[in-house]
Structures are given as C-alpha cells and as structure tokens.
Amino acid sequence: MTKKLFIPGPVPVHPDILAAMATPMIGHRMKEYAELHGRVTAGLKKLLFTEDRVFLATSSAFGVMEGAIRNLVGTRCANFCNGAFSDKWHDVTLRCGKQADAFRFDWGRPVTPEAVDKALATGMYDSMTMIHNETSTGVMSPLTEIAEVMRKYPEVMFIVDTVSSMSALKIPVTELGIDSCIFGVQKAFALPPGLTVFTASEKALKRAAGIEGRGYYFDYLEFASNDDKNNTPSTPCISLVYAMDRQLERMSAEGLENRWSRHRELADYVRGWLASRGFELFPESGSASLTLTCARNTRNIDLAELKKQLGNSGFAFDDGYGKIKGKTFRIAHMGDMTRSDLDELFAAMVAIMPDLA
Ligand SMILES: Cc1ncc(COP(=O)(O)O)c(C=O)c1O
Structure with a gap:
C-alpha cells in the first residue's frame, strides 16, 4: 500500500515534480543540459541569497557532508553536536582521518553562539560544522546569532x-558568512x-586548493x-535536476515570503x-523546528502500535529516532505540505x- 509520508523525509512529492522527472533524457555534455544546469543554479542562488558557487552533486547529503570535511578541514575541526546527524558528522570527520573535537549538547538543546565562541576562541580550529535543523530531535539552532559569532x-x-x-525560512548564505551550505532535497x-546542493565561498575554494586528499567525487x-x-x-541525476527546475518554478509561483509563512503557520x-x-515538545523552549515537530510521548502511548495502525490506514508516521525512539515522535510539516494534509493525519490518529x- 502507498503510504502518505509524515516522516521527516522523504516527504510527499507533488505530481508536477514526478511529471518533470519523466522528461525525456538528455546527455549531460549536451547544450540542453548546460541550459538546464545554468537555470537551476541561478534559481538556487536567488533562493539562497548568494552569488557564491552553487554545485549539484548526485548523492545523498552525507556524501557532500563528507566531501566538505575532505575539502575544507585543514588542521582541526570543531563539530557541534546536538543530535544523531551532527553526532554522525563528527564520526565522519574522524573517519576521514581529520583531527576533530565534538562539542556536545544534550539532545533537545540547540547549538549556542556562546559555545561556538568558547570553542573557537581557543584558536585550535580552522573549521567548524553544525546542523541548522537537527531532524533527529526537531531542534533548530539560532543560525543568525551563531553567524554573528563566526564573524x-x-x-x-x-x-x-x-x-x-533550506527553503522553509530565509537562510541568506552570503549575509550569514556560510562558507559551505549543504542540503539534500528529499526534505524541505x-x-x-539523490541530489544534494552545496555552496562554496571564495574562501572555501581557496582552502580546498591547499588541501591534499580531497579525492575526486x-x-x-x-x-x-x-x-x-x-x-x-561526473554524470548528474538529470531527472532530479529537471525536478529541481520545476520545484524552483513552483516556489517562485508560491512566493518565498508565502512559503516561509506557510511553514511558520x-x-x-x-x-x-x-x-x-497533553503532549510536550521535546526541544528546549524557543528552539523548536519550523519544519518538523518532535514531541515527548507524555501520554505514554504505544507509539510502535500507533505507527503500525497508521501504516494500515495509509500514513507513514515516525516514532522517534535513535536513542529517543519510543520516547518521542516526529511529525513532518515540510516541503509542499498544507494544513489539510496535517488534518488528514490528525483525523487518522483520532x-x-x-x-x-
Ligand atoms: C539534518 C540532516 N542531515 C543529514 C542527513 C543525512 O542525509 P542523507 O541520508 O541524505 O545522507 C539527514 C537525514 O535525515 C538530516 O536530517
């Protein structure tokens, strides 16, 4: 049975996007691809408020997250960790053979500007990683304040x-001074x-030029x-680039401000x-994500059973991630979702x- 996805990614894909993916194939060294690629990266630059390079990688997000480490970490990296994906990024940094330290926050807490300042003030680091929206815990860290410290x-x-x-709220990459901003496309x-977008500032490209062992891919x-x-x-996932082209058109038709307000609402x-x-939020007050809600299982529901029954009714529901599985559950409200989608889920839950x- 096809299930409507309320898990935090992948999320439902609009039929227009699926239709765009059925566009007849072209070769990636043909001028038709260059036109498509140029249009898509120009559209992404607008969305990201940047004139930095915007690259398209055929990979899930972790491919580029690893690539960023290989390209940009010289002496030592500070990995700020407040959930499963940021923990994993630290592990990946070490697996790449880089020197790195993890600065950990309890799950449910955001990365704080104070902690970033304290870590970087030691002068030990030439790079830092953080996850803006920790999908495992539904925590959104204060990127603007952290960017202020990074100056x-x-x-x-x-x-x-x-x-x-990315795309659910304004994230102006250049104004924030982000050297490499990375996002897969199956969520917001x-x-x-299968497609991951990433940016590179001039500073990032300069750093990469001096680093050995960047690999190829x-x-x-x-x-x-x-x-x-x-x-x-190398050969890109051309169908997904067509999908991105269509999605950028759809975003522009919705209007960015409208898209951001829809997510807040x-x-x-x-x-x-x-x-x-009677459910409490898992994230610390003021740090709840705009794209998914992670709630504590304060009513002691049998979440595995609820997930199973929702599955039988045609809904994919998430009963928590990693060490907070069963103690929390997550509802995604990202991408193209509307209130009526959520009402369908709530009606099924009731x-x-x-x-x-
Ligand atoms: C914040 C965040 N970073 C990274 C990843 C890993 O992405 P991928 O599975 O596309 O490599 C995820 C996946 O859920 C995520 O939510």
Whole structure:
C-alpha cells in the first residue's frame, strides 16, 4: 500500500515534480543540459541569497557532508553536536582521518553562539560544522546569532547542514558568512532523494586548493571547473535536476515570503494540536523546528502500535529516532505540505485513538 509520508523525509512529492522527472533524457555534455544546469543554479542562488558557487552533486547529503570535511578541514575541526546527524558528522570527520573535537549538547538543546565562541576562541580550529535543523530531535539552532559569532573567526570555515530547513525560512548564505551550505532535497525541498546542493565561498575554494586528499567525487575544485561550463564532474541525476527546475518554478509561483509563512503557520498548528492533547515538545523552549515537530510521548502511548495502525490506514508516521525512539515522535510539516494534509493525519490518529479527539 502507498503510504502518505509524515516522516521527516522523504516527504510527499507533488505530481508536477514526478511529471518533470519523466522528461525525456538528455546527455549531460549536451547544450540542453548546460541550459538546464545554468537555470537551476541561478534559481538556487536567488533562493539562497548568494552569488557564491552553487554545485549539484548526485548523492545523498552525507556524501557532500563528507566531501566538505575532505575539502575544507585543514588542521582541526570543531563539530557541534546536538543530535544523531551532527553526532554522525563528527564520526565522519574522524573517519576521514581529520583531527576533530565534538562539542556536545544534550539532545533537545540547540547549538549556542556562546559555545561556538568558547570553542573557537581557543584558536585550535580552522573549521567548524553544525546542523541548522537537527531532524533527529526537531531542534533548530539560532543560525543568525551563531553567524554573528563566526564573524570574529574569519579564518574558520563555517560549514552548515541545512538539509531539513533550506527553503522553509530565509537562510541568506552570503549575509550569514556560510562558507559551505549543504542540503539534500528529499526534505524541505520535497523532491525524491539523490541530489544534494552545496555552496562554496571564495574562501572555501581557496582552502580546498591547499588541501591534499580531497579525492575526486566531491572535490570542490572539480565542481568549480565544471561549473564554469554549467556542468558537473561526473554524470548528474538529470531527472532530479529537471525536478529541481520545476520545484524552483513552483516556489517562485508560491512566493518565498508565502512559503516561509506557510511553514511558520504549519509549525504553530502542529504544536498547538499536540499541546491541546497533553503532549510536550521535546526541544528546549524557543528552539523548536519550523519544519518538523518532535514531541515527548507524555501520554505514554504505544507509539510502535500507533505507527503500525497508521501504516494500515495509509500514513507513514515516525516514532522517534535513535536513542529517543519510543520516547518521542516526529511529525513532518515540510516541503509542499498544507494544513489539510496535517488534518488528514490528525483525523487518522483520532480514528485510532479516540481520546485524542
Ligand atoms: C539534518 C540532516 N542531515 C543529514 C542527513 C543525512 O542525509 P542523507 O541520508 O541524505 O545522507 C539527514 C537525514 O535525515 C538530516 O536530517
């Protein structure tokens, strides 16, 4: 049975996008691809408020997250960790053979500007990683305030994962001084998985030029020289690039301000619905994500059973991630979702558990 996805990625994909993916194939060294690539990267630059390079990688997000480490970490990296994906990024940094330290926050807490300042003030680091929206815990860290701190450390590469937030709110990459901003497309962009977008500032490209062992597949300089020709180093997922082209058109038709307000409204709606039924938010106050809501299982529901029954009714529901599985649950409200989608899920939840009415 096809299930409607309320998990935090992949999320439902609009039929227009699926239709765009059925566009007849072209060769990536043909002028038709260069036109498509140029249009898509120009559209992404507008969305990201940047004139930095924007690259398209055929990979899930972690491919480029690893690539960023290989390209941008010279002496030592500070990995800020407040959930499963940022923990994993630290592990990946070490697996790449880089020197790195993890600065950990309890799950449910955001990365704080104070902690970033304290870590970088030691002068030990030439790079830092953080995840803007920790999808495992539903926590959104204060990127603007952290970016303010980063201005004090211009020699430190500011590497940010916006996998589950980019396009749901304004993230002006250049104004924030982000050197490499990375996001897969199966979450806030509501595309099928397989494409990852990343940016590179001039500073990032300069750093990469001095680093050995960048490898090939995610070499930022290979991406830059191919980007000069509106192309990619190796064969791209062309169908997904068509999908992105269509999605950028759809975003522009919705209007960015409208898209951002829709996400704020959906977040408020889900939080309100859950609060009125006695559920508390898992994230610390003021740090709840705008694209998914992670709630504590304060009513001690059998979440595995609820997930199973929702599955039988045609809904994919998430009963928590990693060490907070069963203790929390997450509802996605990202991508193209609307209030009526959420109402469908809530109605199905009430049908299974009438005391949630
Ligand atoms: C914030 C964040 N970063 C990274 C990833 C990993 O992405 P991928 O599975 O596309 O490599 C995820 C996946 O859920 C995520 O939510």
